[in-house]
Amino acid sequence: MKSDLDEIMQAQDIDALLVTGAGIHNPAMVYFIGTGVHISAADVIKKRGEPAILFHGPMERDEAAKTGLVTRSYANYSAKELFKQAGGDQARVEALMYKSMLQDAGVSKGRVALYGQIEFGKGIALCETIEALVPQISFVRMMRDDLLARAMSTKDVKEIEQIREIGRITTRVVARVADYLTGQKVHDEMLVDKKGDPIQVKDIKKKINVWLAEEGAENPEGTIFAIGKDGGIPHSAGNGADILRVGVPIVFDIFPCQAGGGYFYDFTRTWCLSYAPEVVHKLYGQVRSVYETIIAELEANQLFVKYQRRACELFEAMGHVTVMTNPETEEGYVHSLGHGVGLHVQEIPFSRLYGPMDGRLISGTVFTIEPGLYYPSKEVGVRLEDTYWVTPEGKIEKLVDYPMDLVLPITV
Amino acid sequence: MKSDLDEIMQAQDIDALLVTGAGIHNPAMVYFIGTGVHISAADVIKKRGEPAILFHGPMERDEAAKTGLVTRSYANYSAKELFKQAGGDQARVEALMYKSMLQDAGVSKGRVALYGQIEFGKGIALCETIEALVPQISFVRMMRDDLLARAMSTKDVKEIEQIREIGRITTRVVARVADYLTGQKVHDEMLVDKKGDPIQVKDIKKKINVWLAEEGAENPEGTIFAIGKDGGIPHSAGNGADILRVGVPIVFDIFPCQAGGGYFYDFTRTWCLSYAPEVVHKLYGQVRSVYETIIAELEANQLFVKYQRRACELFEAMGHVTVMTNPETEEGYVHSLGHGVGLHVQEIPFSRLYGPMDGRLISGTVFTIEPGLYYPSKEVGVRLEDTYWVTPEGKIEKLVDYPMDLVLPITV
Numbered sequence: 001m002k003s004d005l006d007e008i009m010q011a012q013d014i015d016a017l018l019v020t021g022a023g024i025h026n027p028a029m030v031y032f033i034g035t036g037v038h039i040s041a042a043d044v045i046k047k048r049g050e051p052a053i054l055f056h057g058p059m060e061r062d063e064a065a066k067t068g069l070v071t072r073s074y075a076n077y078s079a080k081e082l083f084k085q086a087g088g089d090q091a092r093v094e095a096l097m098y099k100s101m102l103q104d105a106g107v108s109k110g111r112v113a114l115y116g117q118i119e120f121g122k123g124i125a126l127c128e129t130i131e132a133l134v135p136q137i138s139f140v141r142m143m144r145d146d147l148l149a150r151a152m153s154t155k156d157v158k159e160i161e162q163i164r165e166i167g168r169i170t171t172r173v174v175a176r177v178a179d180y181l182t183g184q185k186v187h188d189e190m191l192v193d194k195k196g197d198p199i200q201v202k203d204i205k206k207k208i209n210v211w212l213a214e215e216g217a218e219n220p221e222g223t224i225f226a227i228g229k230d231g232g233i234p235h236s237a238g239n240g241a242d243i244l245r246v247g248v249p250i251v252f253d254i255f256p257c258q259a260g261g262g263y264f265y266d267f268t269r270t271w272c273l274s275y276a277p278e279v280v281h282k283l284y285g286q287v288r289s290v291y292e293t294i295i296a297e298l299e300a301n302q303l304f305v306k307y308q309r310r311a312c313e314l315f316e317a318m319g320h321v322t323v324m325t326n327p328e329t330e331e332g333y334v335h336s337l338g339h340g341v342g343l344h345v346q347e348i349p350f351s352r353l354y355g356p357m358d359g360r361l362i363s364g365t366v367f368t369i370e371p372g373l374y375y376p377s378k379e380v381g382v383r384l385e386d387t388y389w390v391t392p393e394g395k396i397e398k399l400v401d402y403p404m405d406l407v408l409p410i411t412v
Numbered sequence: 413m414k415s416d417l418d419e420i421m422q423a424q425d426i427d428a429l430l431v432t433g434a435g436i437h438n439p440a441m442v443y444f445i446g447t448g449v450h451i452s453a454a455d456v457i458k459k460r461g462e463p464a465i466l467f468h469g470p471m472e473r474d475e476a477a478k479t480g481l482v483t484r485s486y487a488n489y490s491a492k493e494l495f496k497q498a499g500g501d502q503a504r505v506e507a508l509m510y511k512s513m514l515q516d517a518g519v520s521k522g523r524v525a526l527y528g529q530i531e532f533g534k535g536i537a538l539c540e541t542i543e544a545l546v547p548q549i550s551f552v553r554m555m556r557d558d559l560l561a562r563a564m565s566t567k568d569v570k571e572i573e574q575i576r577e578i579g580r581i582t583t584r585v586v587a588r589v590a591d592y593l594t595g596q597k598v599h600d601e602m603l604v605d606k607k608g609d610p611i612q613v614k615d616i617k618k619k620i621n622v623w624l625a626e627e628g629a630e631n632p633e634g635t636i637f638a639i640g641k642d643g644g645i646p647h648s649a650g651n652g653a654d655i656l657r658v659g660v661p662i663v664f665d666i667f668p669c670q671a672g673g674g675y676f677y678d679f680t681r682t683w684c685l686s687y688a689p690e691v692v693h694k695l696y697g698q699v700r701s702v703y704e705t706i707i708a709e710l711e712a713n714q715l716f717v718k719y720q721r722r723a724c725e726l727f728e729a730m731g732h733v734t735v736m737t738n739p740e741t742e743e744g745y746v747h748s749l750g751h752g753v754g755l756h757v758q759e760i761p762f763s764r765l766y767g768p769m770d771g772r773l774i775s776g777t778v779f780t781i782e783p784g785l786y787y788p789s790k791e792v793g794v795r796l797e798d799t800y801w802v803t804p805e806g807k808i809e810k811l812v813d814y815p816m817d818l819v820l821p822i823t824v
Contacts (some may be wrong), residue, residue, distance in 0.1 A: 020532060025437055025632060028531075038634040038649035040758075058742065059647035075740045079766045091553075114533035119440075120432060121526035124536050125553035141503075141537035206628060209671055213621035220437060220632060222450040222672055235471040237450030259621055260634055328487045330470065346452075354491045 001156045001364055002031070008147045009048045014140060015110030017052075017148065018102070019044040021117040023063075024261035025220055027343035028115035031152055033067040035162070035262035043098075044069070045105035053105050072104065095129035102130075102137065109136035115148050145358075146348075153340050153348045154364030159263065160389060160399075163341065163366055167265040167387060167400035169215040170256055174267065174402060176211050177204065177252070181244070181273060182411045191244040191273060191410075201225050202240030208254070217256045221345055224253035224268075231270070232376030234335050234383065246274035246410070251372075251381050255345045264345040266368045267402070268385035274410045283373045283382045284406045290314045290371045291384050294337070300394035304359040304367065308337040308351040311371050320373060324353060331375050338368040341387055365390045366399070413568045413776055414443070420559045421460045426552060427522030429464075429560065430514070431456040433529040435475075436673035437632055439755035440527035443564055445479040447574070447674035455510075456481070457517035465517050484516065507541035514542075514549065521548035527560050557770075558760075565752050565760045566776030571675065572801060572811075575753065575778055579677040579799060579812035581627040582668055586679065586814060588623050589616065589664070593656070593685060594823045603656040603685060603822075613637050614652030620666070629668045633757055636665035636680075643682070644788030646747050646795065658686035658822070663784075663793050667757045676757040678780045679814070680797035686822045695785045695794045696818045702726045702783045703796050706749070712806035716771040716779065720749040720763040723783050732785060736765060743787050750780040753799055777802045778811070 009017070019028045023039030030037075032044045032052050039060050046052035056064040058075040065071060077097045086092035102108065114127065127139050155163065184191045184199060191199045208223055226238035231251035244250070253268040270287075272280055293314060294307050312324035312333060321332035340347040340359075349359025349367065361367065372383030387399045421429070431440045435451030442449075444456045444464050451472050458464035468476040470487040477483060489509045498504035514520065526539065539551050567575065596603045596611060603611045620635055638650035643663035656662070665680040682699075684692055705726060706719050724736035724745060733744035752759040752771075761771025761779065773779065784795030799811045 018532075022633075024634065038636075038647070040633065040647065057647065058740070059645060059747065062642060062645050062648040078739070080739050083766050114536065116532050117529045118532050118535070120430075120528050120530050120535055120539075121551070121553050122558075123530070123532055124526065124539050124551070127532075127536050128553065139533070139536070141533050141540065146534075206625070209625035209628075209630070210622055213618070213625040216618060216621075218621070218630060218632075220630075221434075221452065222436065224450075230474060233471060233474050235450070235452065235469065236474040327490070327492055328470070335471065354495050 001154045001159070002151060003156065004154075005046075005151050006049055008151055012145070012147050013111060014113050014147060015048055016102075016105070016107040016112045017044070017046045017115060018112050019046075019115040026117045027152070028117075028148055030261055030343050031148070033069065035258055036260050037066050038063050038260070043101060045101060045107060047106050050106065055101050072101075077101065091125050091129045094126055095133050098126070098130050099133050102134070107137070108134070111138055111140050113140045113147060149348050152342055154362060155342065155366050155389070156364070159342070160366070162258075162263045163265060163387070163389075164399050166217060166256060166258055166263055167267070169212070169217045170254055170265045170267050171400050171402040173208060173211045173215060173217075173256070174252070174254060174269065177208060178271070178408055180207065181271075182408050184410070185412050186246055186274065186410055189245050189247070191246070198243040200240060201227065201238045201242045201244070204244070205238075205240065212256050213259070216259050218259045219254065219256040220261070221255060223255070224251060226251045226381070228379040229376050231381035232374045232379060234372060234374060234381065244273065247272055247277055249276070249280045249380050249382065251383055253383065253385065257345075263343060264341055265399070266341050266345060266370075266385060266387050268370055268383045269402070269404065270382045270384060270406060271408050272406055273408050276407050279378060280380055280382065281406070283375070283380060286315070286318050287371050287373050287382045287384055288404065291369065294369055294371065295396070298361070298369075298388075298396045300361055300363065300390045300396065302361055304338065304349045304351040304361055305353060308353060311337045315371075315373070327354070331377065332373065333371065334374050335372065338370055341366050341368060361390050361396070363390050363392050363394060413566045413571070414563060415568065416566075417458070417563050418461055420563055424557070424559050425523060426525050426559060427460055428514075428517070428519040428524045429456070429458045429527060430524050431458075431527040438529045439564070440529075440560055442673055442755050443560070445481065447670055448672050449478050450475050450672070455513060457513060457519060459518050462518065467513050484513075488516075489513065503537050503541045506538055507545050510538070510542050511545050514546070519549070520546070523550055523552050525552045525559060561760050564754055566774060567754065567778050567801070568776070571754070572778070574670070574675045575677060575799070575801075576811050578629060578668060578670055578675055579679070581624070581629045582666055582677045582679050583812050583814040585620060585623045585627060585629075585668075586664070586666060586681065589620060590683070590820055592619065593683075594820050596822070597824050598658055598686065598822055601657050601659070603658070610655040612652060613639065613650045613654045613656070616656070617650075617652065624668050625671070628671050630671045631666065631668040632673070633667060635667070636663060638663045638793070640791040641788050643793035644786045644791060646784060646786060646793065656685065659684055659689055661688070661692045661792050661794065663795050665795065665797065669757075675755060676753055677811070678753050678757060678797060678799050680782055680795045681814070681816065682794045682796065682818060683820050684818055685820055688819050691790060692792055692794065693818070695787070695792060698727070698730050698732075699783050699785050699794045699796055700816065703781065706781055706783065707808070710773070710781075710800075710808045712773055712775065712802045712808065714773055716750065716761045716763040716773055717765060720765060723749045727783075727785070739766070743789065744785065745783065746786050747784065750782055753778050753780060773802050773808070775802050775804050775806060
């Protein structure tokens with residue numbers, strides 16, 4: 001967590017961090033400036049052992065002050081002067097400015113790690129131009145063990161409360177969707193509104209956006225509300241023109257954050273309106289059983305991938321193909337068991353079978369458990385997902401409760 | 413515009429473009445895949461003279477198909493195999509994958525320009541690792557004249573319609589805010605709701621978010637609703653706890669896009685509830701007069717900065733300090749006249765006095781005109797802003813009309 005940052009920097013021999021980019025929807029930046037700050041573009045320089053400094057546009061001084069960080073306006077670095085000094089070369093103007101900002105933060109040499117969302121080509125040009133100007137500084141490109149990702153992957157009590165709060169908002173919105181669906185009429189197997197018009201996926205998505213906004217939340221990465229075959233493809237967002245029908249499974253995966261950017265929550269339910277066909281019932285039962293077995297077996301400090309292997313074993317024993325035996329399969333259990341959640345909707349630790357495998361469920365980790373089964377050829381997908389965390393005492397705790405029922409009875 | 417891309421690539425000796433990152437809130441990516449596509453991360457490779465190819469996760473194949481691009485799943489590049497080949501080095505795994513994707517797109521040598529939002533350090537590592545693997549390819553870091561930004565800066569008819577549509581949504585929401593404000597009661601100089609509770613800035617912001625969501629729009633970069641002193645600082649988003657009072661100027665700057673990311677619109681009005689004090693009236697009159705003079709003088713194909721200079725002259729003749737004589741001033745006319753608008757809320761051309769000055773108002777350009785005056789010490793700021801475009805015939809046209817009135821009379 002954030003309080004470990006200096007120690008992790010020390011262990012990895014990093015002298016400073018340079019974080020750049022927008023003030024919202026830019027997790028590394030939000031980690032330092034906090035949520036709900038309206039800054040269009042900024043830089044944070046944190047020297048090891050010292051407080052982070054926020055560099056900001058002069059017009060954004062009031063927003064910058066809200067962060068509680070040490071602040072310094074770009075107006076201290078005269079654009080006119082630098083433009084002259086750089087002979088009109090824009091990349092050099094920026095590099096000269098960074099040189100001064102690094103100096104003002106006490107960073108004139110050493111290993112500096114780079115963070116934040118930037119434009120690909122321009123970011124590389126900037127980094128290389130600064131390096132040419134200040135050869136005493138070397139920028140660390142990519143760490144095998146990314147230090148900021150590592151710090152961010154364990155949450156302190158304040159962060160847990162923010163995640164739990166967005167989790168409460170998420171489940172309240174999910175409950176409103178369920179209430180809305182069960183309160184409609186059915187005509188010709190289709191859900192219809194008061195005027196008798198069939199209800200489409202896009203109608204539901206619009207309601208979700210409005211209800212999230214009413215709760216002070218947003219879903220910057222969209223919402224999955226996928227029915228039938230679309231639900232059989234884990235990342236299909238669903239087709240706006242699809243009509244909701246009784247007995248057709250819906251995969252509803254919602255991952256909002258607070259409006260203006262902030263901590264995410266990640267949550268999925270699979271629903272059938274009115275009744276569930278036999279095939280859906282069976283797959284749902286299997287996913288739920290794997291979900292419950294895994295939850296019962298979860299222990300702190302274990303490798304996350306251990307439970308992905310276990311989920312694969314369990315699904316295979318039920319006769320499903322999984323990514324363990326066929327990594328490219330598009331039917332059966334086709335994805336990973338879960339991932340960390342924080343300022344990124346997906347962050348370390350990951351449970352995937354290939355790639356770095358050192359993700360452990362250590363104290364403070366917030367993560368999803370989301371087994372699923374997918375048979376697009378049978379027009380069905382089932383996934384169940386909740387967000388959990390490892391308490392300081394090493395207990396595994398669900399952040400917010402919500403019923404898991406498959407069938408939503410139509411009450412009208 | 414997009415149809416010019418091959419020609420611009422040819423003129424700048426670029427053989428291919430590599431665009432990477434998220435599928436939403438990533439302008440370069442959205443430019444190729446279109447709006448409303450839910451893809452969590454993808455790559456687009458466009459070889460000069462050939463259609464762009466979209467590389468996507470296997471679970472996102474349905475969303476990828478919506479783009480109408482040639483598509484290719486990452487499943488064609490076996491993670492297991494590459495992981496073995498790279499000796500477990502994650503940066504090398506990714507670089508090997510890009511090598512294969514570039515090859516499959518017919519790009520085995522030449523100059524490749526890089527685009528898209530990426531993580532700073534990781535992006536540099538990736539670029540350098542690919543270059544080491546494929547020395548025949550050289551990545552172009554930053555162009556003096558950024559080719560994609562140039563293509564994006566002129567809009568075709570379809571893009572203009574999308575921008576006009578979000579402009580209509582924007583002004584409808586602005587009208588709802590005005591109707592809401594003028595329909596409330598006043599008590600002790602404060603605006604109060606039906607229960608008699610004072611109305612705060614955060615109440616208005618929440619309503620704006622809900623009304624935008626109802627219109628299928630969002631404001632991923634926030635909204636400025638800044639009163640009194642906050643309005644005197646151009647980029648202050650406003651203070652949520654501030655209470656709305658009669659006679660206190662409000663700077664309302666709203667820049668939404670379609671939900672899920674897309675083209676932006678940018679719009680500002682300055683309002684006083686019930687009445688405007690003399691000082692506000694006077695500043696408003698001056699800003700409006702400069703706005704109208706500039707609009708009357710605008711001509712296609714001129715340098716944008718010409719009108720920034722003109723605005724400075726006009727304001728200085730009225731006795732205000734401007735950025736032309738004092739680039740660091742925080743009172744008077746403290747910013748630039750306008751900027752391009754598109755998939756970025758701000759993009760080229762810019763009207764700024766320092767920096768590249770070749771931004772011209774050529775046919776297809778969409779841009780803002782937004783003069784303002786700021787006196788935070790007097791607790792007042794005034795800004796007026798509309799979005800214009802240069803038609804194919806070279807006419808300068810406002811995209812959406814909306815009244816400019818300063819005073820909103822309270823009707824209750």
